[in-house]
Amino acid sequence: MDTFDLDQFFPYRLAVLSTKISKGFAEVYGKEFGISLAEWRVIVHLAMAGKVSVREIYQRVDMDKSKVSRAASRLEAAGVILKKVNAQDKRLVELSLTPKGKRMMDRLAPMARDYEAQVLAVLSPEQRAALEGIFDTLLEAE
Amino acid sequence: MDTFDLDQFFPYRLAVLSTKISKGFAEVYGKEFGISLAEWRVIVHLAMAGKVSVREIYQRVDMDKSKVSRAASRLEAAGVILKKVNAQDKRLVELSLTPKGKRMMDRLAPMARDYEAQVLAVLSPEQRAALEGIFDTLLEAE
DNA sequence: TTGACTTCATTTCATTTGCAACGATATGTT
DNA sequence: AACATATCGTTGCAAATGAAATGAAGTCAA
Numbered sequence: 476m477d478t479f480d481l482d483q484f485f486p487y488r489l490a491v492l493s494t495k496i497s498k499g500f501a502e503v504y505g506k507e508f509g510i511s512l513a514e515w516r517v518i519v520h521l522a523m524a525g526k527v528s529v530r531e532i533y534q535r536v537d538m539d540k541s542k543v544s545r546a547a548s549r550l551e552a553a554g555v556i557l558k559k560v561n562a563q564d565k566r567l568v569e570l571s572l573t574p575k576g577k578r579m580m581d582r583l584a585p586m587a588r589d590y591e592a593q594v595l596a597v598l599s600p601e602q603r604a605a606l607e608g609i610f611d612t613l614l615e616a617e
Numbered sequence: 618m619d620t621f622d623l624d625q626f627f628p629y630r631l632a633v634l635s636t637k638i639s640k641g642f643a644e645v646y647g648k649e650f651g652i653s654l655a656e657w658r659v660i661v662h663l664a665m666a667g668k669v670s671v672r673e674i675y676q677r678v679d680m681d682k683s684k685v686s687r688a689a690s691r692l693e694a695a696g697v698i699l700k701k702v703n704a705q706d707k708r709l710v711e712l713s714l715t716p717k718g719k720r721m722m723d724r725l726a727p728m729a730r731d732y733e734a735q736v737l738a739v740l741s742p743e744q745r746a747a748l749e750g751i752f753d754t755l756l757e758a759e
Numbered sequence: 760t761t762g763a764c765t766t767c768a769t770t771t772c773a774t775t776t777g778c779a780a781c782g783a784t785a786t787g788t789t
Numbered sequence: 790a791a792c793a794t795a796t797c798g799t800t801g802c803a804a805a806t807g808a809a810a811t812g813a814a815g816t817c818a819a
Contacts (some may be wrong), residue, residue: 476719477726481661481678485733486638488752491679493635495756496628511805519623529768536623537633539807544769566767566814584619591627597758598751605747609740610630614637616739653775671798681777686799708784708797 500590504583513538513546514555515583518572521556522580526571528561555579642732646725655680655688656697657725660714663698664722668713670703697721 481487501512516536533543547570550556555576561567572580595603623629643654658678675685689712692698697718703709714722737745
């Protein structure tokens with residue numbers, strides 16, 4: 476039978492590392508704000524993009540339609556975002572951060588930057604530079 | 618409010634890339650063998666390690682206890698692995714590949730190598746070398 | 760205007776997930 | 790031996806997930 480080293484298999488290594496790092500960060504903001512990864516992504520995208528539809532979010536942020544919809548509902552219930560039917564096109568729902576949401580983002584952003592910096596700190600400057608190019612390439616591949 | 622570019626955030630990029638690559642590969646072996654990612658990992662680990670317990674698998678392979686247990690049950694039902702209570706310690710369940718499982722692995726291994734090669738083909742040799750070192754470092758960090 | 764299509768967000772439904780509880784077995788202490 | 794404690798794998802359960810169905814709203818062509 477063929478032998479195969481899972482530990483050296485790139486998709487596996489990638490998955491393990493991603494899980495580890497995402498969980499590590501989720502613990503940080505989860506403890507502070509009680510939000511999930513999906514909610515974090517919605518908040519961040521709204522902070523970037525301003526007033527956008529559900530569709531715009533899930534197209535940009537690598538999440539399922541229903542996942543975004545549900546995250547948005549929870550965030551609305553928590554007073555973090557606002558949902559408003561678009562006046563021109565009533566199929567669209569405009570999402571936007573409330574003042575509370577903006578204050579949350581003001582604290583989330585530095586937490587994210589700190590966490591990222593801490594993770595990448597184990598790499599040399601050359602490695603960090605190489606990593607960027609590698610990810611650019613892999614992410615746009617195919 | 619603080620501005621923040623999710624697309625450049627390392628944990629996010631990692632998650633997107635990992636999802637993309639794992640799904641791409643899962644489609645390959647899913648179409649061929651109808652197995653899930655959890656089942657793929659169990660099979661591969663058994664191919665590497667021979668006769669091992671459930672515990673040994675989930676400790677080595679970054680999965681939940683119950684996930685491994687359920688994957689193993691499905692694989693047993695499909696005739697791919699064998700479950701046998703350890704004679705010395707009856708709490709342990711020894712998992713091993715059946716001949717059918719071994720034949721499956723003989724086809725899975727080249728598929729995996731091909732897929733990995735195809736993914737990494739977009740990188741230069743220098744980038745591939747750098748990537749290895751980077752992952753070694755990040756995976757053992759903290 | 761009517762009817763056929765498309766798009767949008769939510770919801771439904773079956774499945775998957777992770778955690779905790781469980782029963783069974785093993786170990787260690789008195 | 791008797792009891793407490795620890796470990797193993799499975800299962801119960803509530804929550805999360807993804808795919809498809811739904812209904813509401815918009816678009817287009819006849």
